[in-house]
């Protein structure tokens with residue numbers, strides 16, 4: 001089977017879904033003729049024209065607001081924020097309407113749409129192109145937040161997001177877009193379920209997005225001189241969080257490290273630690289550690305790599321937790 | 325009559341220099357020979373620095389870069405038409421304008437090599453750093469203009485620039501509306517370069533012009549030939565004069581063309597034809613202005629050669645300084661989170677510095 005990268009996996013999925021379901025459309029800045037600035041929507045305009053592959057005006061609030069209407073009206077919009085750094089213009093439509101329509105109407109109306117957005121650092125970009133703000137969206141009840149980490153899970157998760165009855169923020173780690181390929185065999189992924197990518201006994205390691213790769217490499221680095229049995233969890237859905245998978249794992253291992261690309265405070269790592277505190281505190285043999293960025297404005301790329309969690313930091317955090 | 329006409333509106337377009345460099349003498353702005361030459365030199369500097377930076381980017385010595393070649397007449401004259409004491413609130417595609425406001429060549433290189441330090445304008449503290457979030461800077465210009473009025477600076481105006489695509493953002497509309505309602509002395513200068521990345525102007529708005537959007541907000545609006553340095557100067561000068569006299573804001577649409585890629589990450593061959601680009605080459609703003617100056621007898625080939633040599637050596641010197649490497653304070657981001665110290669940030673700074681040392685130890 002041919003190996004594909006994450007962009008190809010997402011692109012193939014969109015082609016497939018749009019062919020099978022004529023209510024699905026894509027809309028966003030430069031998603032049509034140009035195929036998206038990362039080419040995730042390449043070829044859809046050629047197939048479906050401007051009716052279902054809409055190059056929108058530059059107005060993120062308008063994009064989401066219009067998509068909310070489309071969704072209530074029976075379409076399934078898959079909209080793109082060109083970069084997550086430009087999604088804040090749509091936040092009032094997300095918090096004020098997309099997330100609340102179901103509750104506000106006591107289930108009479110729902111808003112099944114997907115907001116795709118590349119996010120994250122490590123690509124030497126300009127300002128606003130490197131942040132990880134999954135917590136922003138996850139802090140909104142009624143919104144699901146999904147983050148794939150590989151060509152294998154990106155496609156099925158996008159498909160699940162499009163089929164989901166609720167608004168899904170689908171954050172694509174752009175550092176992983178083309179950095180590696182996999183031969184993708186069909187596999188089911190469910191929104192709201194984390195994946196145990198490797199089971200083990202000694203320590204639970206949780207991560208998501210681009211940090212997943214670094215985490216796997218860090219584990220390899222440790223294994224080159226230390227024998228240990230890690231259980232590695234890819235979170236995949238930030239919200240609603242799969243507490244059970246994490247808690248069960250920690251009950252078994254008694255140790256846990258969480259690796260988060262975003263700033264330290266108020267993010268999913270804090271939430272995971274709180275869940276462990278609630279449900280598995282008595283099983284812990286060491287304090288739960290988190291490896292994160294700092295609570296500073298994401299630095300431009302001259303300093304960026306000093307600030308993002310490094311493999312060295314991950315290695316040290318795992319070792320310290322094992323040795324505690 | 326139940327159906328009355330309650331308003332009729334018109335939009336004007338200003339152009340002074342034609343493509344051969346011939347000026348409409350009736351419309352000539354009041355500019356001295358020195359000012360004309362300064363403007364021409366600034367546009368040339370912008371063009372040459374743009375080319376050099378693109379070259380450095382292609383060699384991997386700079387990061388992603390927006391280029392502005394072809395648009396020099398749409399922004400440089402605007403800076404000449406305002407004062408150093410006025411506010412300049414730019415976007416990201418107006419290198420020459422920023423250099424005229426006192427930004428150093430070195431800082432331009434620093435910024436696009438990933439250093440926030442490049443945003444510091446050493447000469448003018450009424451120039452805001454580049455703004456990448458489209459349209460978001462427009463309301464700031466309104467607020468600055470309003471603040472200067474309230475602070476008793478009767479004479480200060482704010483100039484803001486942005487692209488055609490940015491006029492689709494809510495911030496554009498809100499800013500024009502606020503400017504009108506607050507009667508703020510602000511000039512909105514749209515760089516209509518026909519494209520927003522791949523998206524042509526026609527996909528942004530069904531309006532025939534951007535200038536006409538002023539009408540809806542009850543403010544002045546005009547379209548100018550954005551490749552005509554004299555027309556842009558005149559339009560901005562008139563808008564600034566009006567604003568200083570308390571006659572409110574103006575929207576100016578400068579019609580120009582982005583000759584190169586959106587940024588170095590973009591491939592324009594995916595969405596526009598070479599023929600279209602070639603048709604705009606004939607309208608080059610610098611060539612046109614040079615023809616005019618030559619006709620007027622204030623420019624010649626010798627002066628051109630000397631100018632290019634001088635700019636080249638200035639750029640060479642800046643690049644050399646830049647390539648020698650800059651010392652940066654690794655933990656500077658912690659210095660600028662808040663204006664008052666916070667313990668949790670200082671704790672994190674300590675962790676950051678400790679981690680940095682460990683990285684150095686362990687590789």
Ligand SMILES: Cc1ncc(C[n+]2csc(CCOP(=O)(O)OP(=O)(O)O)c2C)c(N)n1
Nearest residue numbers: 086417456457458487488489490519520521
């Ligand atoms: C709020 C926001 N949305 C999206 C982007 C991504 N983006 C960067 S430049 C650009 C096109 C801008 O076009 P225009 O305003 O015409 O200015 P130009 O780049 O042509 O000078 C887009 C969509 C952004 N920077 N900010």
